Amino acid sequence: MSKVVLITGASSGIGKSIGEFLTAKGFSVYGTSRNPQNYKDSKFPLLTLDVKKNDTINQAVFEVIKIENRLDVLINNAGAGITGPIEEIPELEIKNNFETNFFGPINVIKAVLPQMRKQQSGLIINITSIAGYMGLPYRGIYSASKGALELLTEAFRIELKDFNIKMTNVAPGDFATNIAAGRYHAPLLENSPYKKPYSETLDLMNTHVDNGSNPNIMAEAIYKIIKKPNPKVHYKVGEFMQKFSIILKQILPSKVYEQLLIKHYKL
Template sequence: MSKVVLITGGSSGIGKSIGEFLLEKGFKVYGTSRNPNNYKSSKFPILELDVQNNQTILRAVQVVIKKEGCLNVLINNAGAGITGPIEETPEDEIKKNFETNFFGPINVIKAVLPQMRKQRSGLIINITSIAGYMGLPYRGIYSASKGALELLTEAFRMELKGFNIEMTNVAPGDFATNIAAGRYHVPLNDTSPYKQSYGNTLDLMNKHVDTGSDPSIMAQAVYKLINTGKPGVHYKVGEFMQKFSIVLKRVLPSKVYEKLLMNHYKL
């Protein structure tokens, strides 16, 4: 039987790329979006799901289970970007980002676990970010939300071992997607003490996304992971230097690593 896959945020970017690739490989794929009517031409069904609305989460999961009788793989891909000086970032925007990048995935996991426990099998893949391994300047909230999901996965997967349910993280680097267009960013303010450094960093971040890798690389990595019997805890997908930056943080003195980051962002 074909494995049934649910991908949150499967209407565009990395999620869409993963869904189309898995569909070609014979999987039964369902994606989600807050506005599924905008994606009627999708190659796989797009269900209504807002990770900040638990009712839509429960409803989407039940639609898949009712139609297919099982749910083998959850890919927690829905996420939101946020940039800006932490001092100037509105509290409600910080909370909103954590609702999307952290609390939302938790609630989707909770929604699928009863079915996976009933099946005595299942795989949950949390799409995090290489940015979650380090506190990046003017991306601190995003780094924190993705880093929190990384740590949560470490604890969660141990709790699920007895039910034969696997959970893992896949942390992408910069990929050519529309995430920059949809993220919240603190406006550049002429009177802000961060104006010059934040402006320079914002330009650099946008350039990284515009020249990022092809999302199909992530799709291939996820496909390989699904076919791994016992997945590990953490996987990183991206350019060599992006992945190597995590290694450098582990081996270099913290102040030396901080200096490298500041030089990179011209701070």
């Protein structure tokens, strides 16, 4: 019996690549989008879901279970980027980012848990970010929201162990997607003390995304994780140096690692 998979944020980028890959492998895939009517060429069904609106979350999960009578895998992929000097990012935008990257995934998890507990089986994969392992300059809010989801997963795994429900994090590095176009950018203010370093860092970030890896690499990694009987707590997917940067943070003195980041971003 093919596994039933629900993927949030599956109309483009990493989510779309995962959905198409798993569909080709014979999984029963359901993706979500805030506006699925705009993606009529999708190779798998797209349901309406906005991770900031609980009614749409509950309805999408209900529809999948109504059709399939089960739900085996949730992939929490929907997310939003945000850049800017922390001092200059409006509080509303900070809250919006956490609503999408942290509270949204929590609410989707809450919606699927009753069915997975009823089945006594299930796998939840939270797509985080390598940026969530370190406080990156001018991406501090994004780093914080993804880092929070990483820690949440650690706690959730222990709470769910008695129900045979597995959970894991997959932290991607830079992939060639449209995330840069959709992220919130704090405006470059003429009189800002951060204008020059923020502008240069923003250009560097966009270059990293433009030159990022093929998102199919993420899709293959997710497929392999789904097939594992006992997934690890954390996975990292990306270029060697991006993954190695996490190891460096673990072994280097904090100030030395900080200097490496400063040098990397030319700040």
